[in-house]
Amino acid sequence: MNDNLEIRENLPGDAAGIDELYVTAFPDEDLFPLVRPLLDLGQSVISLLGLRENSIAGHIIFTLCRVEGGEDTVALLAPLAVAPALHNQGIGSALVQTGFNHLEQISIDHVFVLGDPAYYGRFGFKTEDKVATPYPLPIEWRGAWQSMHLRDGGATPEGKLLVPEPWRDIALWTS
């Protein structure tokens, strides 16, 4: 279904198109204060764009982080957005899987996400209870904090997830 989907790392010239995608995919949320600074982090994020016939179809960011007291680099998946007209065509899944491939290439094994388990469960994410979010989540969101290992047998860290500045906004974790 995704034969004509191109996935590549985003380029500086893609910024306006990415902004537009987030306005349509998240009409009730303003993600500019998160997405733009994340893209400015450069090497500390993996930012992938999905394109259909040269138009932006979807976008995903993985932020490279650490867990308090640990030495391994881990990844935080978010945000993920697909153009509403193109939902349910496998674009979100293709972006997630391609992101996993990029992470494996740089030996990052453990991925975290705060999102709907009904969607992220299909990739293998499971409720995370050893690594804490940077700010305590509202009780009704607890099941949305998930993680997975990309390889069998990865070590499970314990502690708080240490995130770079764009993620240090309590509102991102509580509302």
Ligand SMILES: CC(C)(COP(=O)(O)OP(=O)(O)OC[C@H]1O[C@@H](n2cnc3c(N)ncnc32)[C@H](O)[C@@H]1OP(=O)(O)O)[C@@H](O)C(=O)NCCC(=O)NCCS
């Ligand atoms: C969530 C999102 C990225 C999925 O992208 P997509 O390209 O439509 O997803 P895929 O085609 O890979 O997967 C479609 C499947 O996921 C399911 N799905 C999509 N969103 C879902 C959700 N929020 N909860 C549960 N299942 C969901 C669809 O029902 C479909 O299920 P099926 O395979 O059993 O038919 C897209 O709906 C989107 O951009 N939504 C708005 C922004 C958003 O909520 N982003 C996630 C932030 S955590």
